[in-house]
Ligand SMILES: [Zn+2]
């Protein structure tokens with residue numbers, strides 16, 4: 001099976017390419033790139049006026065499978081991924097049972113092989129049962145395709161355990177992914193601490209709860225030489241700590257979510273539980289800092305923290321609502337919006353969704369070089385659409401962007417040379 | 426004018442005109458409470474449900490009396506605030522209640538925003554009787570009513586509010602109401618109990634009780650929750666220390682204007698936030714607050730039910 005993508009604007013930041021080029025895919029591999037390719041193909045995609053970019057990679061999603069399939073499963077989650085333009089996702093281990101052993105990892109890989117629409121890279125737990133006490137078998141898990149370790153949803157509270165994890169993981173290459181929260185500072189807060197929380201009478205979570213933990217983990221990475229990746233960074237202080245650490249040569253990377261560079265805690269007004277997440281939506285100043293970090297390279301990747309929850313889990317008092325939103329199908333237009341707002345240029349935007357995340361976790365992909373697996377996303381940057389949560393492909397509909405006008409969408413998502421998603425109309 | 430609000434979710438939604446309209450309406454109802462037969466047929470045939478997820482004998486009783494004096498059928502439902510423990514969600518509760526076809530639900534809930542949740546989903550009017558640390562509008566209105574009654578005005582009054590501002594819905598509602606009618610508000614309390622940005626709501630934050638009370642026309646003391654310790658860390662070293670720095674004693678009260686009113690939303694911790702001699706002293710209007718509460722709540726129920734204030738002659 002061969003595929004020719006013609007007349008598109010190829011933006012491949014990992015290879016410093018931005019040009020009008022054709023792409024010839026043969027047997028799942030990028031066989032040829034060049035202007036005006038005259039090659040016979042089984043299928044021809046006319047990409048005139050479209051962007052042709054490496055398949056987008058989301059290194060932070062919750063697929064809820066095994067165990068919580070009423071929220072999402074590997075089939076529905078990966079369908080949402082390809083609809084959003086993603087050809088690969090890395091999934092967090094807070095499933096039931098927790099992905100803290102090879103059996104669960106193999107289940108995820110097998111299910112992804114059977115029903116998945118895109119590549120699925122498992123992330124395993126740092127500690128058994130996410131309890132923060134004993135380490136998982138990181139060596140064997142790494143050998144078997146686990147791409148990172150995280151107790152996401154919870155920080156590793158005990159500093160010594162985090163230290164040992166960073167030390168132990170060093171020879172195996174995969175990073176330790178920090179969900180940075182100092183829980184004693186979080187207390188029983190349910191949204192960002194600040195004026196809005198004061199007005200709404202909701203308990204606040206101070207930014208320093210995140211900064212303090214990022215600082216600890218960065219210092220532990222420095223001490224141990226282990227690789228650290230900071231998940232969903234959301235504060236000015238956090239960005240600054242990573243920026244300084246990178247200058248010192250610490251092996252640290254970080255990601256930011258579309259909601260943290262798009263929304264502030266103002267979105268909580270009206271007690272909208274779709275604006276309840278962890279870390280919470282922050283202040284205008286934090287949002288500006290995230291945008292600066294995306295622009296200057298401090299932040300390596302955009303990741304969605306796609307966190308599906310059932311309607312009933314959000315349709316409750318704000319205090320009781322679960323944290324998180326679905327993000328796979330809104331990430332691309334929200335990132336392109338940064339280009340429109342001149343926060344970053346198009347190349348940087350695509351880098352943050354492709355080679356950036358691939359580099360952070362050491363994944364294959366994120367490149368359109370000849371000989372690479374043919375993971376390609378064709379984007380219509382001008383397509384305007386309105387977010388209707390009930391029409392999202394994810395099983396859950398918990399999006400704070402319902403009713404938003406968006407510009408830009410994936411029109412074809414190609415995984416390993418096969419068209420995994422095509423937008424009709 | 427007529428009252429344009431179906432729900433009373435907070436003072437935040439009310440304009441200065443709305444507030445005076447409610448106070449004027451309450452004034453006309455106050456007289457009923459002193460009659461021999463304390464009942465008017467105004468809300469006959471209407472059903473009011475007092476839905477209390479948090480125990481509050483005072484507020485519930487006050488609303489209940491208010492409803493009964495207007496001849497409404499009032500039903501009290503107490504539920505556990507952590508209804509999830511019983512497996513029933515707030516939405517389930519709401520549906521069950523809606524099946525009873527109430528005209529007004531008076532709701533007290535431990536979660537901020539819970540009455541907003543109900544108001545969005547039900548057809549009837551919702552009156553917030555206190556939600557989490559957010560608002561307690563009827564309390565603020567009865568406080569204003571009492572101040573106006575005793576001082577003859579609201580504009581220009583200097584009002585000190587002292588205590589746990591962070592967790593106090595009374596403080597928030599009073600702050601909105603007082604600043605809207607032209608009074609000036611000073612707040613004081615331990616640093617652990619002053620929420621960030623509160624000054625942006627138009628209050629002056631004072632470092633000490635003394636600074637807040639000095640020259641004040643009204644001193645409002647808030648109840649300190651004896652059990653108030655947060656998961657985020659201790660908020661007070663001890664009640665002894667609290668009473669020393671933030672308790673209202675006769676000596677500290679002398680800093681206020683000689684005719685200053687002493688208010689408290691109740692129930693009081695005597696000897697903690699307020700000395701007994703102050704609580705029982707000549708300046709206290711604490712029982713007037715309770716009495717006026719009924720009239721103000723009658724006004725609220727009447728107005729959300731679509732009534733119009735009697736013409737002011
Ligand atoms: Zn997390």
Ligand SMILES: [Zn+2]
Nearest residue numbers: 092152153305
């Ligand atoms: Zn997550």
